[in-house]
Amino acid sequence: MMKKMTKKMIGEHRVARRSFSTGPVAAAYKLKVDAGEVRRDNAQIALAAKFDALHESLASLPPVPVRADDPTQSNCKSSSPLLLARPMASAQSLLRKKLHLWSFGPPPRGMYIHGPVGVGKSFLMDLFYASVTGADDDSCCNNDSHSQKHATITKRRVHFHEFMLDVHHRIFVYNQKHPRSDAIPIIAHQLAQEAQLLCFDEFQVTDVADAMILKRLFLLLLDNNVVVVVTSNRPPDALYEGGINRSLFLPFIDMLKDTSDIISMEDSPKDYRLETxxxxxxxxxxxxxxxxxxxxxxxxxxxxxxxxxxxxxxxxxxxxxxxxxxxxxxxxxxxxxxxxxxxxxxxxxxxxxxxxxxxxxxxxxxxxxxxxxxxxxxxxxxxxxxxxxxxxxxxxxxxxxxxxxxxxxxxxxxxxxxxxxxxxxxxxxxxxxxxxxxxxxxxxxxxxxxxxxxxxxxxxxxxxxxxxxxxxxxxxxxxxxxxxxxxxxxxxxx
Structure with missing residues (x-):
């Protein structure tokens, strides 16, 4: 009997060890559990393992392509750089994309995490964000080196309200100086230079103007090799549900599902905040x-x-x-x-x-x-x-x-x-x-x-x-x- 119990205990110990992955997010989560700061939750453990997989894949993240037609750059001397540089820039962009794929492969897939309030979506995303080593300020926008993989990457964690305010303000400022130019490609490139990892909390779409901006902006961010992580209370198919001209927004939802791992925490209805x-x-x-x-x-x-x-x-x-x-x-x-x-x-x-x-x-x-x-x-x-x-x-x-x-x-x-x-x-x-x-x-x-x-x-x-x-x-x-x-x-x- 004692021998059987010992084997059982050993088996349970091995299962417990396997339940935590060996990556930095799972390790940080385990420390929180061991310290009694959070309660062990299987759905959160599974999400930590997925974050660890993304963390590992960030090592092969391609650099941000260099954009030659950005009129906001100080080295652009032409009065109409968008019009003059576009043909050459398009050819260079195509060549760069091919070189990036040969050197690095495609960018890692993003993550879209949805579920009820208080189940740990933002908590796990913040553990992941903290585990990613950010680049030094001097190297934030230095993307000239294509031969080495990034030891560090630029990152940004922001509430979705604040992000959209930032985007609208950038559009406003850009249009003041370039009223006849398209601001979205330039802003997407600026955002990519500032952060190759974007973590959004409380993603939601309730405004038709935001819906139309997001559809283009996210596609351009992906073209600039930006990895996007999102938490939301709604699954992708429920975004902007019933909104004006929603049919124009549906391609964005399809793009989200094609380029991101959709992770549901709907089976975790417990709101841990209410235990505070x-x-x-x-x-x-x-x-x-x-x-x-x-x-x-x-x-x-x-x-x-x-x-x-x-x-x-x-x-x-x-x-x-x-x-x-x-x-x-x-x-x-x-x-x-x-x-x-x-x-x-x-x-x-x-x-x-x-x-x-x-x-x-x-x-x-x-x-x-x-x-x-x-x-x-x-x-x-x-x-x-x-x-x-x-x-x-x-x-x-x-x-x-x-x-x-x-x-x-x-x-x-x-x-x-x-x-x-x-x-x-x-x-x-x-x-x-x-x-x-x-x-x-x-x-x-x-x-x-x-x-x-x-x-x-x-x-x-x-x-x-x-x-x-x-x-x-x-x-x-x-x-x-x-x-x-x-x-x-x-x-x-x-």
Missing amino acids: RADGQSYFWSNKDVHGDNTSYNKIQAQLEEMFGGTASTTEAESIPVLFGRSVQVARLNDRCAWFDFCELCDQALGAADYISLCDRFSVLILDRVPQLDANRLNEARRFVTLIDACYESRTRLVLAAQVPLDELFVDFEAQVQSSDGDEELIVNDKGGNSSSFATTMIRTKEGEYYEWSATGLVGVSLAQLSSANDLAFSFRRAASRLVEMGGKEWGRQ
């Missing part, structure tokens, strides 16, 4: 009338005053610069903290660029009078989710004073198109929106009754917003999960 102890005093709520005289609300305000710093505040407003020459105004602030009402940040026409600038300026943001968010507040909810993402990525502490508990902050809803007698209707369960000019918007109440909601004076869902509405409903779960993690006592930056 939210003891960092970042979420307060009172269900009383905030304008009335009630003890709960007054106590919360006193706590916020203490966190803000009391008499350390300044009475002078500050204008925070934002991309594209804009600015966002902050009325109540001190050196480390800014205090807003919900309506100041989420009822106004603000976006990711504004929130990122605020996070760059302040380590703590206080947001007061946060309402319950549902399909009746789509625009405000979308901005609020974007604000949470910006704070999460920058590790900015977000302190919320809300009118409902955290588990009631986001109300689930589902938007769908239904056809009846040739007419298309947008149905929003429980809550509603406004009519588009091409369809009737019907609202279904909790009692099951239907009625038409006019577009006049109401902000909400239209048929053209179907994709972004459903994406927002999906994003609610990610935002709620992140708020729990961000409520941890150790969350934030110094």
